[in-house]
Amino acid sequence: MKYSLLLAVFLGSIAVAHAQKKVQIEFKVSGVCGMCEERIEKALDVPGVIMAEWDQETNKASVAFKTKEITEEQIHQLVADAGHDTEKIKAKDEVYNNLHGCCKYRDGANCSGGSHGDHDDHSPE
Numbered sequence: 001m002k003y004s005l006l007l008a009v010f011l012g013s014i015a016v017a018h019a020q021k022k023v024q025i026e027f028k029v030s031g032v033c034g035m036c037e038e039r040i041e042k043a044l045d046v047p048g049v050i051m052a053e054w055d056q057e058t059n060k061a062s063v064a065f066k067t068k069e070i071t072e073e074q075i076h077q078l079v080a081d082a083g084h085d086t087e088k089i090k091a092k093d094e095v096y097n098n099l100h101g102c103c104k105y106r107d108g109a110n111c112s113g114g115s116h117g118d119h120d121d122h123s124p125e
Helices: 001-021 034-041 074-083 093-097
Strands: 022-028 049-056 061-068
Touching: 022 074, 034 049, 034 074, 061 074
Parallel strands: none
Antiparallel strands: 022 061, 049 061
């Protein structure tokens, strides 16, 4: 009886540990400025994502997530749905076209100086 209880506790611990598997990935995400960074990171502010950061200089996102709650494919889709191409999924043209002019990375946009003046509202041009 004592061993059965210990075995049940041990197996239960393994199941909980497996269910809570966390993974960190890094992948390319197209963008050009701080507004892009905000948009990308906000898109990844969902259940299952523990941490998400996008680096403007490297154009790479670093994302830690729980594999039982969200998949890597879903993460790429969330970013693409926000208007940013990833190395796996291209954003739909209609979503990309609604980005602010400063954020149109496909068109060679370059937000030098990092300031957006009166464009801080993130609205499209």
